[in-house]
Amino acid sequence: MAELSLGQAVDRAIEDGMARDDTIVLIGEDAPMLRSPLFARFGADRVLAAPISESAFFGAAAGAAMAGLRPVVELYMVDFIAVAYDSVLNHIAKLEGFSGGKWKAPLVIRAPCGGGYGDGGQHGQALWGNLASIPGLTVVVASNPADAYGLMTTALRHDGPVVFLEPKLLSEEWLEFLGRGGRDTVSFDVPADGATGEVPDPPHATPFGKAAVRREGGDVTVVSVAVGVHRALEAAAKLADGGISCEVIDLRSLRPLDDETVVGSVTKTGHLLVVDEDYREFGLAGEVAAVCLEAGLKPRYARVCVEDTLPFARHLEDAALPNVHRIVQAATSLAKA
Amino acid sequence: MEIAGLYRQMLRARSFELVVEDLWHRGLIAGEMHLGTGEEAVAAGVVTRLGEGDGLALTHRCSPALVVRGVPLVPMLRELLGCEDGICGGRGGHMHLFSEEHMAATSGIVGASLPTAAGFALANRRLRPGRVAVAFTGTGAMNSGMALETMNLAVAWSLPLLVVCIDNGWAIATASDAVTGGDLVDRARSFGFRTDSVAGRDVRAVHKTAGKLIDLARRGKGPCFLMATCPRLDGHFLGDPLLRMARQPVAEGKDTFSKVISSAVSRGGGGLKDRAGGMTKMMSTMARARRAPTRERRGDPMLAARNAMKKHKLERDRIDAEVEAEINVAVEAALDGIEEADSG
Numbered sequence: 001m002a003e004l005s006l007g008q009a010v011d012r013a014i015e016d017g018m019a020r021d022d023t024i025v026l027i028g029e030d031a032p033m034l035r036s037p038l039f040a041r042f043g044a045d046r047v048l049a050a051p052i053s054e055s056a057f058f059g060a061a062a063g064a065a066m067a068g069l070r071p072v073v074e075l076y077m078v079d080f081i082a083v084a085y086d087s088v089l090n091h092i093a094k095l096e097g098f099s100g101g102k103w104k105a106p107l108v109i110r111a112p113c114g115g116g117y118g119d120g121g122q123h124g125q126a127l128w129g130n131l132a133s134i135p136g137l138t139v140v141v142a143s144n145p146a147d148a149y150g151l152m153t154t155a156l157r158h159d160g161p162v163v164f165l166e167p168k169l170l171s172e173e174w175l176e177f178l179g180r181g182g183r184d185t186v187s188f189d190v191p192a193d194g195a196t197g198e199v200p201d202p203p204h205a206t207p208f209g210k211a212a213v214r215r216e217g218g219d220v221t222v223v224s225v226a227v228g229v230h231r232a233l234e235a236a237a238k239l240a241d242g243g244i245s246c247e248v249i250d251l252r253s254l255r256p257l258d259d260e261t262v263v264g265s266v267t268k269t270g271h272l273l274v275v276d277e278d279y280r281e282f283g284l285a286g287e288v289a290a291v292c293l294e295a296g297l298k299p300r301y302a303r304v305c306v307e308d309t310l311p312f313a314r315h316l317e318d319a320a321l322p323n324v325h326r327i328v329q330a331a332t333s334l335a336k337a
Numbered sequence: 338m339e340i341a342g343l344y345r346q347m348l349r350a351r352s353f354e355l356v357v358e359d360l361w362h363r364g365l366i367a368g369e370m371h372l373g374t375g376e377e378a379v380a381a382g383v384v385t386r387l388g389e390g391d392g393l394a395l396t397h398r399c400s401p402a403l404v405v406r407g408v409p410l411v412p413m414l415r416e417l418l419g420c421e422d423g424i425c426g427g428r429g430g431h432m433h434l435f436s437e438e439h440m441a442a443t444s445g446i447v448g449a450s451l452p453t454a455a456g457f458a459l460a461n462r463r464l465r466p467g468r469v470a471v472a473f474t475g476t477g478a479m480n481s482g483m484a485l486e487t488m489n490l491a492v493a494w495s496l497p498l499l500v501v502c503i504d505n506g507w508a509i510a511t512a513s514d515a516v517t518g519g520d521l522v523d524r525a526r527s528f529g530f531r532t533d534s535v536a537g538r539d540v541r542a543v544h545k546t547a548g549k550l551i552d553l554a555r556r557g558k559g560p561c562f563l564m565a566t567c568p569r570l571d572g573h574f575l576g577d578p579l580l581r582m583a584r585q586p587v588a589e590g591k592d593t594f595s596k597v598i599s600s601a602v603s604r605g606g607g608g609l610k611d612r613a614g615g616m617t618k619m620m621s622t623m624a625r626a627r628r629a630p631t632r633e634r635r636g637d638p639m640l641a642a643r644n645a646m647k648k649h650k651l652e653r654d655r656i657d658a659e660v661e662a663e664i665n666v667a668v669e670a671a672l673d674g675i676e677e678a679d680s681g
Contacts, residue, residue, distance in 0.1 A: 043611025118367025181576020185364025312430025313419030
């Protein structure tokens with residue numbers, strides 16, 4: 001057991017993985033400086049500085065994965081995956097399908113995601129719905145250090161491509177790097193339980209496709225990931241004061257999605273609220289509703305999501321992200337309907 | 338243009354950056370802040386060659402060029418301060434500033450200025466003959482696929498485009514030459530660009546060379562490439578951890594160094610050669626960051642410009658006073674109604 005920040009937990013999972021398996025290599029812009037402990041331990045053959053050439057180093061990582069390495073490819077932010085999207089959509093994700101399941105390529109994409117620190121709509125997106133819509137990819141999002149370590153460990157052992165997303169608001173390291181920059185004149189609404197916590201001793205691995213019920217309740221099922229889970233828990237505490245009992249589910253893994261846990265909970269409550277920091281349309285919020293409909297359920301339904309390009313100004317961004325106020329309002333009108 | 342006019346634009350750009358730095362440190366500007374300090378001579382030398390209808394595509398280090406282009410200061414500052422009456426309604430922020438009136442666009446995606454400027458150039462050739470487009474970019478960005486593809490496209494379509502590549506030695510926190518193959522000017526030439534190189538600290542040299550290249554582009558001679566060397570005086574962004582560690586290794590670097598050492602001596606991993614090689618390379622990156630020029634020291638283009646004005650001391654004093662007044666008025670107007678948090 002060790003008390004770690006979320007960023008430390010991811011770093012440690014990668015370091016432990018690299019010590020265990022010498023086919024794991026790390027590729028990323030500034031990797032030798034950004035991951036200096038790994039560079040000092042494993043050297044330049046296993047920690048590679050990439051030029052600002054995402055389509056090249058993503059494509060090369062896919063090729064290296066096909067040929068026997070296990071690359072961990074880092075992005076500064078998931079927004080920049082757009083530059084490498086062809087290798088993700090048309091190559092990495094397609095190999096297993098195209099080869100009739102005969103050729104799999106183990107590759108982990110590590111990407112910080114999400115807003116809440118005022119970096120604008122090209123640097124604060126979630127994008128997990130977009131990525132999880134692609135067959136052939138596994139997409140996971142950690143909401144606390146234990147899961148961050150556990151999901152990364154599972155990703156490093158997985159036989160196909162995994163997108164591992166790391167919410168920046170929960171990462172002290174990323175917040176310092178991108179938001180604070182040594183200032184003590186700015187503050188962020190960081191959920192403490194997500195940012196630091198106990199991480200079980202190795203070998204600790206969190207399975208893919210298994211959601212975690214963070215709070216049990218009988219009136220409304222609230223489904224979320226990442227920072228949204230913590231906002232939902234805070235809202236659930238307030239709602240309980242008003243007599244509304246929420247069950248809060250942290251999906252942890254979007255693809256594969258734990259249908260069973262969601263359907264089980266909604267069967268019990270009859271009310272479904274999805275809290276999603278990603279875009280509202282054509283994403284996770286609609287997917288979770290579809291899963292319930294396909295299971296024959298007809299829950300009362302609402303969603304609290306990001307509805308437009310994320311604004312730069314902090315007060316506009318706070319209003320655009322799923323916040324406790326919006327969740328309380330949505331859950332209250334659902335429960336009363 | 339006389340040196341006095343160029344000096345004035347450089348000073349306006351530098352003064353704006355210093356105001357932004359102050360506001361950022363006071364917590365009034367959110368997120369990352371990539372100052373353009375060190376690039377003023379390039380911005381002034383190139384952008385003063387532009388006029389009505391010319392397009393300008395910029396990077397995350399965009400404000401010096403926008404200030405020189407004449408984008409109003411108060412709406413820009415209001416934007417950075419997150420106000421809904423900012424130039425983009427508070428929704429863009431410092432990496433996403435847009436002024437349709439000036440055909441000026443910025444992006445935080447590295448390399449994106451090249452294709453955008455190519456599009457401005459294409460539209461200009463058809464809609465505004467004789468007008469051009471300029472892309473500002475950096476050496477790191479020249480390795481992005483979109484930049485490389487645009488280099489070819491611009492030649493294939495013979496676009497009225499100038500690519501200004503700023504060489505400050507860095508690609509984020511990595512020495513640019515460590516991740517770049519060959520010579521970028523040779524590369525541009527082999528794509529079919531007309532190329533030139535200039536000392537980007539010398540505003541008169543930049544103005545002259547940029548003028549020659551932009552004139553060629555205006556006359557339909559095809560795309561041009563200008564390599565301009567200049568310092569990056571304030572790191573990749575404000576609070577740059579590499580710069581903080583390099584300048585104050587004890588106060589800022591001790592956590593990182595202890596992690597590095599603890600990992601370097603852990604069981605499992607590379608051999609002694611790998612580990613020693615890793616440590617050596619890191620130390621040399623830190624040393625390079627420590628050697629980087631700082632403001633008001635040798636290498637700062639503002640000093641060179643002030644020096645170039647020394648025969649016109651009275652005029653220089655007058656420009657200094659006028660720019661100071663202009664900036665002060667803008668800051669006062671921009672801060673109207675803004676409450677500062679008490680940081681204690």
